[in-house]
């Protein structure tokens with residue numbers, strides 16, 4: 001671990017002497033999930049819950065290297081100041097209690113906007129199946145279990161519970177719960193938090209019927225739009241999607257849909273509004289790696 005940090009720091013120092021390879025006028029939309037308090041041990045699906053100290057270190061990198069803008073502004077491709085080379089958007093999938101209670105107030109303190117993608121049926125519940133499953137398997141889902149749950153069971157929590165051994169949801173720590181509606185509303189009082197759909201029950205949209213897809217998206221969107229900060233932007237659960245879903249999603253009222261990976265967003269004419277790229281931020285991503293990513297030098301954990 002220490003050797004890796006030294007290597008990353010060395011790489012960062014070297015890259016500072018090289019050309020910045022980030023695309024001109026590019027925007028990096030960061031996809032976070034949960035945030036783990038500093039005094040809590042790692043639990044659940046480890047890759048999803050970035051530690052508090054590391055999250056703060058990420059924010060310090062962003063403060064130094066980029067301008068944080070809202071997702072709506074990035075998607076409008078509004079002209080930016082000449083001096084601003086890099087734009088970054090901060091998003092959170094799943095509305096984890098840790099992200100809502102810890103991260104959103106810190107971002108508000110810095111005056112930065114963020115977007116939370118909310119699986120609305122889960123609001124106020126104790127947690128998600130993938131954290132329960134990871135508790136049974138030492139902290140990370142195997143690709144076999146993940147494929148069975150996300151593809152064969154369409155990511156449907158009720159079906160997954162019949163197929164895969166899960167730890168008790170009550171055993172999960174508080175920060176892995178899905179936030180209560182009141183907590184989200186409270187966090188949004190600063191006027192900097194956008195709420196957007198993540199489907200209602202966090203299903204794999206590529207593995208369900210058209211009828212169910214419309215119902216999932218419409219219900220989730222209706223919940224978000226009861227608030228002034230609600231927007232018709234969808235993040236695909238599990239990152240699963242298909243280009244063939246575009247017209248269906250538009251008919252459900254969605255203007256843009258976001259993948260969980262894909263890299264930089266650039267103002268390219270052929271970009272589909274239903275396949276907006278993001279950069280997944282795994283919990284293991286060091287601040288040095290994030291800074292390298294902002295300079296266009298890859299961003300694997």
Ligand SMILES: [Zn+2]
Nearest residue numbers: 093094237238
């Ligand atoms: Zn999700």
